[in-house]
Amino acid sequence: MSPAVFVKRYADPARAVAAQAHLRWLQQLGSDVRLPHLHPGTATHLIFEHLDGTPPQPRDLPRLAAVLGRLHGTAYARELHAAHLDRPFHGQAGPILPAFHTGRHTVLAQVGVDPTGLPAAFYKDANLRNFIITATGPAVVDFDDLTLAPFGYDLAKLIVSAAMTYGTLDSHQAEVVVAAYTHHVETTGGPTNACTFTQLTRYAEMHHLLTARYLHRNGYRHPWPAVRPWPAPAGPLSLKEPPP
Template identity: 40%
Template sequence: MAAHLGDVHGAAWSTELRHASLGAPHRLNGEYAIRDFITPRRHAIEQRHRTGYLPDARRRWAAHTLLERVEDLPAAFYKDTNPRNVLVTAEGGLVTLDVDDLTLAPFGYDLAKLVVTLAMTHGRIPLAVIVNALATYNAAADAHHPGLGAVALPLFLAFAELHSILTAPYLGRGGYRNPWESVRPDTAYPLGGEL
């Protein structure tokens, strides 16, 4: 799945998203607009804060800071990659479903969603597995253009922290059995402190 995501994100950037900005909606063929990355997440962070899912002021500040830091990165897309939105064909190919939450996103963000979902559903994922998945993703993205596969582990883990905030209301539903705090990879999150 990591290779598949890196490949489709690299292809999307090469064919359409190279001129997209994560801070603004992007029009496809002058018709359909893909929502920007930052605005819906700012609103979601504040909604999580208002409803009690994000009471920690430091994590809230770090989440907003992360959005500001990634605005100028190359644009890929986010489609809510999780096991419920992926089918494996009889030939071993992958088909992704459910693009209701389609937005622009930085490279690596959608893969981070998959990691958070798998951990919150099935338990902690060893850091070595995450590092390997990220390297596989980066290699596939980089095959489309040098530098696209430059998602560093600290940034990737910061994306996972942001996903944990956005996914918090679903704990106990849809297979999310484990709180992120109990399945978070054993490592530090250097981007502005822990989210």
């Protein structure tokens, strides 16, 4: 019997090539995070191993944050310690990761974020829907996007997407999610205190601006300003300075 597969179709072959390269780079990191096997495909069709499981629920967020932390910490230890957020990075055996600033200049200015000089992780779109809860734990899917990003930026996407999908998260739960992420970043070779609370809230506001147009589409039922698990931030603040 042939193994079950999931076929993802691309109108642009270049997008398929990029997604394939992103997955292979993540696989070679050796993070022990569950990633699907990629079968031989075509120029416009990627054929992935089918992963049996269920969509994540809010109770799963600490486990998803831990997975994200392992990926980010391992990537930093293996390659991204040499990366700079404001310039593209080409590692030893992977795709060129665009600079974090690429395509984000406007929203960075709107939120008052300047991450230049911070340690580099990556963004792969940690939308809640890009995880599957399998019998052996969380698995990561969808590899279309991969750029450099500061630690915590992808975690903020996970929190924003979860709140916009399920409603307000408990503030204590948000703290547990952040603690799980930073712990696994550090234990896999990433920097200590990889993402502060101030940084996380700023990144969440960036994702709000980038995701607001999807409200009432793709499962986003709640506007972020109505479901933040913390008070709305006030005024621009450099991420390289401690909060007052």
